[in-house]
Amino acid sequence: MSWVSSMGGWGALEVEGWRKGPWTAEEDKLLIEYVRLHGEGRWNSVSRLTGLKRNGKSCRLRWVNYLRPDLKRGQITPHEENIIVELHARWGNRWSTIARSLPGRTDNEIKNYWRTHFKNKAKIPAATSEKAKARILKRQHFQQQQLQHQQQQPHQLQLNQVDLKRIMSMLDDTDHNRVPYVPQEVQVAPASYNIFNNITDTPSASEASNEDFLWDGLWNLDDFHGGNNFGVSCTNSKACVQNLISPFC
DNA sequence: AAACACCCCAACCGCCTTTAA
DNA sequence: TTTAAAGGCGGTTGGGGTGTT
Known part of the structure; x- marks a missing residue:
């Protein structure tokens, strides 16, 4: 699959009115602002209240996996x-x-x-490569x-x-x-x-x-x-x- | 320098569960 | 109690970056 722009956003794809693919900084800003004002949840209202062309699922995922402020960054210790x-x-x-x-x-x-x-550890052959x-x-x-x-x-x-x-x-x-x-x-x-x-x-x-x-x-x-x-x-x-x-x- | 392999991770999909009307 | 909508979860995909050949 390749993310072909159909509305100007780099690498984004629009399907049935919903944007898909990589999030832009602008979209992130809108989502952060939404959570700041309304808190987490009610993800399906995000598009209605912010104009963001992302479905609720996508918004939730973006927030949970990337934008949440309490996320750790960096290597797993x-x-x-x-x-x-x-x-x-x-x-x-x-x-x-x-x-x-x-x-x-x-x-x-x-x-x-x-x-x-x-x-895949189990699949590694006995003679481990250099x-x-x-x-x-x-x-x-x-x-x-x-x-x-x-x-x-x-x-x-x-x-x-x-x-x-x-x-x-x-x-x-x-x-x-x-x-x-x-x-x-x-x-x-x-x-x-x-x-x-x-x-x-x-x-x-x-x-x-x-x-x-x-x-x-x-x-x-x-x-x-x-x-x-x-x-x-x-x-x-x-x-x-x-x-x-x-x-x- | 180019080709290839591998690692990492963002994002999607489909299914299941929970919630609210 | 039923049902549709929303939320949550696990599996999967694919692209970018980096190291190796």
Whole structure:
């Protein structure tokens, strides 16, 4: 399929009045403005209220996978990879469920990552090519660096390992037996998280389910690990908020 | 330098579930 | 209670970028 312009927009295609294909900066702006004014949801009204020639599904997808301000950018960290592997082993291809354990990552992102890195592993011949080896070495080097970083922060590493174990053991429990676990050090959710609770109309803390507590824990785990959103350490909550509210740099 | 292979990821499609009238 | 619309999810496709031959 090739995206042939039929209305001036580069690479875009119009089918039955709806534009398809790559989004333009202008369209993004309209969608962001719509969400700012009306919040998430009611995606089918976007075209009516903004003039955007995109159907509701397309708008939702664009927002969820690309425009949401709380999205993480950049490489999946080894820590996140571990979580993905663990949760995929448990839940299979339930990408959205897995994504909920990795705040800032989308189901699409995780799905893509899995397909790229794991799906064809079984097909790789026993005699791995040199090329593949080089890639693996490169990755191991990166992981080594991460490890060194962790060792510089022994307390945090310990916390991570304990938390991960506890989270995984919790997941082994039946739903009825779940007990929310909030590590002492991270009982207060990051400012950024609360901010987006407000923005996105998610339930208040008092309404949050046990699973929400669990996910908060993972969120914090990740941030402890240095896998922050924009490649810059959040040394204080203000800096984090700043990163989160200006994601389009 | 060109051709090829591979990786990454945005975006679409179809189906299923949820919600509201 | 039924039904249509909207939302959500997983699978798939295809293009751009980059590394390798």
